[in-house]
Amino acid sequence: MNRKDSGMPFLLKFENVAWYESGEVRILDRRIFPEEKCFVQCTDYHQVIKAIQDMVTQSAGPYTAVGMGMALAAYQCKDELEKSQIAFLQEAAKELGNARPTTANRYRKITNRAANLGIKAIQAGQDASQAIFEDTIESMNRRYSIMQKVGDYLVDLIPNGAGVLTQCYGETIIGTMIRAAKRTNKDFRIFNAETRPFFQGARLTSSCFAEEGFETTLVTDNMTNFILERGDIDFYTSAADSISMDGYIANKIGTKQIAILSNRVGVPYFVTGIPDLDKVDHKDITIEYRDPSQVLNIMGHQITTPEVKAVYPAFDITPPELIGAIVTDRGVFSPYNLGHYLKHGEKEEFY
Structure with a gap:
C-alpha cells in the first residue's frame, strides 16, 4: 500500500488518525492524548458521528474518520x-457528511x-467496504501530498531561528512543516497557545x-499579548x-484575537489551507455552537459552581485586513x- 505518512509524528500516522478493519473503526482519542494512547472503537457508523461530534478527533481528523465510517457503513449493510x-x-453519506456544520461541505465531498464507489462495488458484486477503505487511504495520500506543497511554501517564508506562534492543532500542515524544515535544515522555535477548552495546542501541537x-x-x-510585546514571536x-x-x-475560536494582537505589534499572520x-x-x-458545559469542565473536572453559565462558539472568523x-x-x-x-488551473481533488 502506497502511503504518504513517512516522517510524520505519531499523531499523523494513518492508523493513529482513524482506521477501518474487520467491521470496526478505531479512532485515537485526542481528548486524553498524550496522557493516554487509547482508541475509541466504533462498530456502527453512528458511533463514528458521535466521536466526531464529541471531538474524539478534530481538525483534519474527521476527513479520515468519515471515510472510514463509510467503509464501516458498507460492512454493516453487506448482508x-x-x-x-x-x-x-x-443515508450514511448524508449523516456522516453533516457530522459538524462548519466543515460539512468538506465532509460531504x-x-x-x-x-458512489460503494454503490458501484455493490452492483459489481465486489467488497464495498474494501473499495471505500482504499479510497480513504488515497484521500489521505492526496491530502498529505497537497499539504506538503503548502508546508514547503510556509517554511520558505519563516526566517531561520524565528519564533513561530501557532493556534490550535493544524494537523496535516504541522506534519508537512516538520518535514519541510528537516529537509531544508531550517530551524525555528515553536510557541503554542494552549487552546481552551480541549487544549489541542498544548496536547497535540506541542506533542x-x-x-x-x-x-x-x-x-x-x-499570555499571547505578553510574548508578542516581549518580542518572542516573529511569525x-x-x-x-x-x-x-x-x-x-x-x-478555532481565539484565532482572530491573536491576529489582532499580532497586527498591533507588526507580527505577520500567515494562514494555511x-x-x-x-x-x-x-x-x-456557518459557526458551530457547542455544548456550553464543555467550557465549564477541564478534562472531565467541573471548574465552576453549578449556577455558572457558559457560551462556546467553536470558531471565529478573521477578516482579510488582519x-x-x-x-x-x-x-x-x-x-x-x-x-x-x-488562474493556476482547476482545483485538485483534496478530500
Whole structure:
C-alpha cells in the first residue's frame, strides 16, 4: 500500500488518525492524548458521528474518520439486498457528511464519493467496504501530498531561528512543516497557545513539534499579548477550517484575537489551507455552537459552581485586513485576490 505518512509524528500516522478493519473503526482519542494512547472503537457508523461530534478527533481528523465510517457503513449493510445496501450507504453519506456544520461541505465531498464507489462495488458484486477503505487511504495520500506543497511554501517564508506562534492543532500542515524544515535544515522555535477548552495546542501541537526535536514552548491563551510585546514571536500561523473566496477564514475560536494582537505589534499572520470554492463570501460560513458545559469542565473536572453559565462558539472568523497572506498548494496569495488561485488551473481533488 502506497502511503504518504513517512516522517510524520505519531499523531499523523494513518492508523493513529482513524482506521477501518474487520467491521470496526478505531479512532485515537485526542481528548486524553498524550496522557493516554487509547482508541475509541466504533462498530456502527453512528458511533463514528458521535466521536466526531464529541471531538474524539478534530481538525483534519474527521476527513479520515468519515471515510472510514463509510467503509464501516458498507460492512454493516453487506448482508442486505442490493437496493437496501444502496439506500443505507446514501443515508450514511448524508449523516456522516453533516457530522459538524462548519466543515460539512468538506465532509460531504468525502462521504458522497465513498457512497458512489460503494454503490458501484455493490452492483459489481465486489467488497464495498474494501473499495471505500482504499479510497480513504488515497484521500489521505492526496491530502498529505497537497499539504506538503503548502508546508514547503510556509517554511520558505519563516526566517531561520524565528519564533513561530501557532493556534490550535493544524494537523496535516504541522506534519508537512516538520518535514519541510528537516529537509531544508531550517530551524525555528515553536510557541503554542494552549487552546481552551480541549487544549489541542498544548496536547497535540506541542506533542508533534517536541517529538520531532523542535524547541517547543507552551503559553496559556491569555499570555499571547505578553510574548508578542516581549518580542518572542516573529511569525504567527494557523490552519483554517474554512477559507471563503473573499479572503475571510474560520478557525478555532481565539484565532482572530491573536491576529489582532499580532497586527498591533507588526507580527505577520500567515494562514494555511485550500480555499473553499463553494463559499463565495464569509456569509457562507456557518459557526458551530457547542455544548456550553464543555467550557465549564477541564478534562472531565467541573471548574465552576453549578449556577455558572457558559457560551462556546467553536470558531471565529478573521477578516482579510488582519491576514498577511494565505499560503496554499499553488503559492502565497493576498486574501484580497484569492480569486487568482483559480488562474493556476482547476482545483485538485483534496478530500
